Amino acid sequence: MKKLVNIDKIEELVKDGDRILVGGFGATGSPLTILDKIARTNVKDLEIVSNNLGENGQGLHKVFVAGQIKKAVGSFFTINREAVMAWSRGELEIELLPQGTLAEAIRAGGAGIGGFYTKTAVGTELSKGKEIREIDGERYVFEKAIRGNVAVIKAAKADKLGNLTYYATARNFNPMMATAADIVIAEVDEIVDELDPEIIVTPHLYVDYIVQTGYKKERGAYVESR
């Protein structure tokens, strides 16, 4: 299986200044093993696109604590207290988008759409400086699509070609992110011989590399299995 790589491969794939799309909603559906690896490299000045910056000290939180993030684009950073403090000290740039706008911008980025008009956030601080257009009597704000140099995502199962399935609400941003970056790396719980074509969510053409997760679920939390 050509796409299956050792976690050390991450060192070659992620570079200084990269814009990285990171799947997950908090720790749920977040590629924790890949993020742990990134946090152990010397890569810096990353621009992270993710709903928030990790949770309970896991995932992106470790990358943030390692001082590798220059800018974060997402919808909810209030729960990341250290990030809020770094922002107020001017050490972290933050771009806030409504959650639905974030999801749609990534979807558009992967689908060859340059941008879109949404009614969300019209008349608020988050549409300031952006183009407003009236369509059929309703006001919409223009939002640009989002793409990354790299996407790191989490899936439940991969087959030998790299087709992916997801589990429960761990799906969240992962399927869109799989479509919207030059290099897509999927962390998976299980690698199987074959998947039922009816249940595949991310077809293999989107996926460049697969790594086996180093986490398991135990007593309602994600814990390292090694």
Add this chain to the structure above:
Amino acid sequence: MSLDSKAIIAKRIAEELNDGDVVNLGVGIPTLVTSFLGDKQVYLQTENGLLGMGPRPPIDEVDPDIVDAGKSPVTITKGAAFFNSADSFGMIRGGHIDVAILGTLEIDKTGEIANWAVPNQPILGVGGAMDLVAGAKKVIVASLLFSKDGSPKLVDELTYKSSGERKVDLFVSEYAAFTFEKDGIHVIDIYGDLSIEELSKKLNLPLIDKTVQYNA
């Protein structure tokens, strides 16, 4: 007082819901509404990708892959469906959610709400608040009428940052239920210990008594 007041609000909102509605609940008082539904079956949508959300599981059955929009563990009900975040917000903006029940920091006399940014604090989180305000078929606000410091949440003009220009359909507080019409704020139901005149004085806002028409 606080638990009773919140229960009054939740119970009143439960009356507004119809059997079969798809409902998105914000954090806080909105989550109490499910306790007052009686025989009505509603389907809860959570914007992180689930339609058919059930109650919190017992601690030994928590699955960290099944969470609500507040990242708390939940369960799924029979007929539940999972979907990605783009599809989820397509449902929300596209008008496929029958009712969004949201909390608020402030609401102005036209029914525009501010429910995401607290003044004098870094504004670093919005989540799905603005999408729900813009897109749900019906938006109901569930909130106490006064803040802890006694200042009214129903105001002439927003002092907090707006969540969007769409006006909400109904505001239910522990004293009264309000709608927002061209001629002003209508009181459609009153159940607290203050009269409409007293409420109007405390809020420093004109209120139009529509309780008779509404309940006729």
